[in-house]
Amino acid sequence: MKWMRFRIKTNEESEDIIVSSMMDIGLEGAQIEDNAPLTAADKEQMFTDDLQDADDEETGVDSSMVDRNIDSGCAFLNFFVEVDDNNTLSLHEYDENGDEITVSKTPDQMKEEIKSVLEELRAFSDIGDGTISVDVTEDIDWINNWKQYFHKFFVDDVLVIPSWETPDEEDKKKANITLHIDPGTAFGTGMHETTQLCIRALRKYMTPGARVLDVGTGSGVLSILAMKFGAGHTVGTDLDPCAEPAVADNKKANDIAAKDFDLIIGNIIDDNGVQEQVGTDYDIVVANILPYVLVPLTPIVPGLLKDGGIYITSGIIEAKEDVIRKAHEDAGLTVIEVCKQGEWVSVISKKA
Known part of the structure; x- marks a missing residue:
C-alpha cells in the first residue's frame, strides 16, 4: 500500500x-x-528557498535570521x-x-x-x-504513530488521560474528574482549544439530569464529560461509522452505561430518519464542528431544544465569528456569550 x-x-x-x-x-x-x-536537508532547503526569494543583493538573505530560525x-x-x-x-x-x-x-x-x-x-x-x-x-x-504525541493533560480540574499512561499522585490531587480517552486516528482527545471551549461551556450550563445532544460526537469526549458533569442522558450523532467502536471503547473505559449515551450514525441536517431518532426537547445542544457545517445545522437546532435550552457551537476561527453569530440570530436564538481561546471562538445562544 x-x-x-x-x-x-x-x-x-x-x-x-x-x-x-x-x-x-x-x-x-x-x-x-x-x-x-530541522534536519540537514531542512536547513539546506530553508537556505535555498530564501536565496530563491531574493531579487537582488539589497533583498538578499540575512544569515543571522537563517541561523535563528534553524536554532529555534x-x-x-x-x-x-x-x-x-x-x-x-x-x-x-x-x-x-x-x-x-x-x-x-x-x-x-x-x-x-x-x-x-x-x-x-x-x-x-x-x-x-x-x-x-x-x-x-x-x-x-x-x-499508531500519533500515540507518541498524545499524553495526559488537564482542562481545569479535568484530567484527560490515555490508556497507556497512569495518573501520578499530583494528578490525583488536582483532578476532580478523570476522562479516560483513546481517540484513535480519526477523532479528538479534548486537547484542541475548540473542544476545551465546549467542555467549559457544558460545565457552566449543565443542570442535573439534563438531556444533551452532541452533534459530531467523534470519540464521544463531550458526551461522556456531559454525563460526568451531571447530565441524565446524552445522544451523539456522527457521519463516520468509525465513531461506533471509538465511542463504545470510551464509554466502557469511563463506566458510562449503554442506556445513558446513545450514538446515531447519519446526517442530522437533512436525514429525516436521523432527526426522528434524535428527537426533541434537549436542554443543551453542543456542536464542535467547522463553520461550513454549523451554518446549515443551526436552523434546525431550535426545533431540537426545549424553551430556555442552550446551543453551544465551537470549531470557529475568529474570522468566522460573525458568520456563526448571524446563523444563531437568523435561527431565532439569542446569543448570550462568546468565548475565545487562542484564535478560536465559541458562540453560545439560548432559545427563548
Whole structure:
C-alpha cells in the first residue's frame, strides 16, 4: 500500500487553524510534530528557498535570521493520503449540505489546493514558513504513530488521560474528574482549544439530569464529560461509522452505561430518519464542528431544544465569528456569550 505524505512547515500557533482548514479539502488525520529540530536537508532547503526569494543583493538573505530560525526549530504537519493504482488520490469532502462525497485528485492538484489554502490563511495570520513537501512511502505505521504525541493533560480540574499512561499522585490531587480517552486516528482527545471551549461551556450550563445532544460526537469526549458533569442522558450523532467502536471503547473505559449515551450514525441536517431518532426537547445542544457545517445545522437546532435550552457551537476561527453569530440570530436564538481561546471562538445562544 502506498501513501503520499504532504508535509507543511509552519509554527505551533498555526497548527490548529491549518489542520482545520485542510479538512475542508479532504486532508484528515494530521500528524503533528511540535518544535521539531530541522534536519540537514531542512536547513539546506530553508537556505535555498530564501536565496530563491531574493531579487537582488539589497533583498538578499540575512544569515543571522537563517541561523535563528534553524536554532529555534519549527512545527511540521504531516497529512497522509492513500495512492490509488492509477496514481490518484481519493479524498473525502463535504458538500454545501454537509453530505460526504468522494473526490479524486492528482498529487499536483492536491498540492495546489494546499498552497491556495495556506495563502488565504497567510492573509490574516502568521503561519510561519508555509512551505510544502511531497513524498511517497509504503506500508507506514502512521496509524499508531500519533500515540507518541498524545499524553495526559488537564482542562481545569479535568484530567484527560490515555490508556497507556497512569495518573501520578499530583494528578490525583488536582483532578476532580478523570476522562479516560483513546481517540484513535480519526477523532479528538479534548486537547484542541475548540473542544476545551465546549467542555467549559457544558460545565457552566449543565443542570442535573439534563438531556444533551452532541452533534459530531467523534470519540464521544463531550458526551461522556456531559454525563460526568451531571447530565441524565446524552445522544451523539456522527457521519463516520468509525465513531461506533471509538465511542463504545470510551464509554466502557469511563463506566458510562449503554442506556445513558446513545450514538446515531447519519446526517442530522437533512436525514429525516436521523432527526426522528434524535428527537426533541434537549436542554443543551453542543456542536464542535467547522463553520461550513454549523451554518446549515443551526436552523434546525431550535426545533431540537426545549424553551430556555442552550446551543453551544465551537470549531470557529475568529474570522468566522460573525458568520456563526448571524446563523444563531437568523435561527431565532439569542446569543448570550462568546468565548475565545487562542484564535478560536465559541458562540453560545439560548432559545427563548
